[in-house]
Amino acid sequence: MLERIRIVLIGTSHPGNIGGTARAMHNMGLADLALVAPRCEPLTADTVSRASGADALVHQACTVASLEEAVSDCTLVVGASARSRTLPWPMITPRALGERLPEELAAPASRVALVFGREDSGLTNAELQRCHAHVHIPTNPDFSSLNLAAAVQVLAYECRLAWLDRQASGEATDDDGDGQPLASHDELEHYFAHLEHTLVAIGFHDPATPRQLMARLRRFTLRARPERMELNILRGILSATERQAERGDDG
Amino acid sequence: MLERIRIVLIGTSHPGNIGGTARAMHNMGLADLALVAPRCEPLTADTVSRASGADALVHQACTVASLEEAVSDCTLVVGASARSRTLPWPMITPRALGERLPEELAAPASRVALVFGREDSGLTNAELQRCHAHVHIPTNPDFSSLNLAAAVQVLAYECRLAWLDRQASGEATDDDGDGQPLASHDELEHYFAHLEHTLVAIGFHDPATPRQLMARLRRFTLRARPERMELNILRGILSATERQAERGDDG
Numbered sequence: 001m002l003e004r005i006r007i008v009l010i011g012t013s014h015p016g017n018i019g020g021t022a023r024a025m026h027n028m029g030l031a032d033l034a035l036v037a038p039r040c041e042p043l044t045a046d047t048v049s050r051a052s053g054a055d056a057l058v059h060q061a062c063t064v065a066s067l068e069e070a071v072s073d074c075t076l077v078v079g080a081s082a083r084s085r086t087l088p089w090p091m092i093t094p095r096a097l098g099e100r101l102p103e104e105l106a107a108p109a110s111r112v113a114l115v116f117g118r119e120d121s122g123l124t125n126a127e128l129q130r131c132h133a134h135v136h137i138p139t140n141p142d143f144s145s146l147n148l149a150a151a152v153q154v155l156a157y158e159c160r161l162a163w164l165d166r167q168a169s170g171e172a173t174d175d176d177g178d179g180q181p182l183a184s185h186d187e188l189e190h191y192f193a194h195l196e197h198t199l200v201a202i203g204f205h206d207p208a209t210p211r212q213l214m215a216r217l218r219r220f221t222l223r224a225r226p227e228r229m230e231l232n233i234l235r236g237i238l239s240a241t242e243r244q245a246e247r248g249d250d251g
Numbered sequence: 252m253l254e255r256i257r258i259v260l261i262g263t264s265h266p267g268n269i270g271g272t273a274r275a276m277h278n279m280g281l282a283d284l285a286l287v288a289p290r291c292e293p294l295t296a297d298t299v300s301r302a303s304g305a306d307a308l309v310h311q312a313c314t315v316a317s318l319e320e321a322v323s324d325c326t327l328v329v330g331a332s333a334r335s336r337t338l339p340w341p342m343i344t345p346r347a348l349g350e351r352l353p354e355e356l357a358a359p360a361s362r363v364a365l366v367f368g369r370e371d372s373g374l375t376n377a378e379l380q381r382c383h384a385h386v387h388i389p390t391n392p393d394f395s396s397l398n399l400a401a402a403v404q405v406l407a408y409e410c411r412l413a414w415l416d417r418q419a420s421g422e423a424t425d426d427d428g429d430g431q432p433l434a435s436h437d438e439l440e441h442y443f444a445h446l447e448h449t450l451v452a453i454g455f456h457d458p459a460t461p462r463q464l465m466a467r468l469r470r471f472t473l474r475a476r477p478e479r480m481e482l483n484i485l486r487g488i489l490s491a492t493e494r495q496a497e498r499g500d501d502g
Contacts, residue, residue: 224475240455248498
């Protein structure tokens with residue numbers, strides 16, 4: 001699915017942003033980059049530095065003169081926009097975009113383009129109107145202009161989440177793997193009995209005036225859902241404490 | 252809510268990443284930045300250029316020597332991590348983190364820290380073990396290292412979405428009432444120091460052969476999110492234990 005999502009940058013001015021875009025894409029598993037009429041040399045030292053190992057995406061990028069050429073084979077074109085301008089357009093959130101992707105890309109020939117405009121002026125109205133929908137990344141209204149690579153990062157992240165969700169729901173009743181066995185109810189009750197006994201031995205607890213002490217310690221401990229091994233450690237501590245208490249009483 | 256989320260950068264090497272972080276934060280409505288032992292001059296021409304108008308956040312940032320100082324007043328500390336290492340720790344997704352924030356920040360005194368490590372090596376195990384949970388941004392396993400500012404961008408974006416969701420869902424009257432104040436990071440660290448001291452005193456723990464004992468106890472305790480009052484009880488138990496140990500030694 002991810003290999004059929006294209007990132008399209010129009011009229012980019014800073015090679016560093018092309019490098020940062022490549023890194024963000026590769027991090028999220030995207031690979032298809034198209035540059036439309038870049039206003040800078042796409043591949044400079046700055047590009048390579050910001051790409052941090054992902055500059056192969058820039059080498060492989062196709063550079064074209066117009067948005068039409070960049071998205072000609074795409075079945076869905078979504079433009080990143082601060083806000084729909086003159087003419088209201090279907091607006092979707094990045095999350096809704098992600099949720100739409102598995103269906104949009106269900107057919108093997110389908111292809112989605114995410115289109116990003118110039119650093120200084122975004123997409124023109126003509127370009128926005130070539131999009132099926134506009135996606136708006138929510139921002140602070142007092143400081144709304146995202147860095148280009150950061151905007152790509154957010155949308156690429158939503159693409160990856162959508163893909164991971166699909167993987168998860170498709171297969172794998174996920175087997176959360178590294179989980180240690182939790183303590184059983186029995187083991188917990190033995191622990192609480194041991195704890196109370198120790199607290200009495202060290203003179204901290206008087207069952208005649210309990211003041212909810214054991215209840216509080218229970219609530220705290222149960223909230224942590226202790227693993228069996230953790231309970232063993234705690235019981236080891238109680239035993240060591242009791243030995244000290246006995247030595248104290250003998251002394 | 253957003254004003255009580257702190258971004259903590261540890262040992263940053265590149266001023267440009269500090270600038271990029273400030274821009275990402277300001278775009279998403281975050282303002283509280285802490286720099287722990289930066290390995291570069293934080294405020295350079297590069298910072299200002301990448302901040303693109305958000306450099307006020309760097310001017311206002313507090314710079315401290317240790318993670319402890321940066322998060323001492325925080326009630327939830329979450330570390331950005333590629334993967335839990337030696338000892339598995341509670342892992343959450345960026346989305347789950349966002350979903351947790353409104354509740355975590357319901358009490359006016361609560362404060363959340365999101366902690367990011369060095370560009371080259373991330374967070375140390377010791378730093379990761381000071382966190383309640385780790386957050387992992389899903390990435391391409393073949394190219395998993397995100398740019399620092401890009402990682403901040405993704406988590407800050409999830410913070411903003413969570414905040415917008417809460418606004419939309421009618422301002423959240425949920426003041427969940429019976430909530431006791433949670434222990435702060437400082438209080439927890441004093442407790443862990445006290446615990447370790449006591450375990451040594453009763454002969455249960457030898458710092459020379461730690462065998463992850465303190466790490467396991469930290470993980471267990473942090474998972475329970477102790478209230479201040481619970482921590483007071485636990486410290487009371489430690490003090491009583493130490494008195495016994497002293498009596499034992501005298502005897």
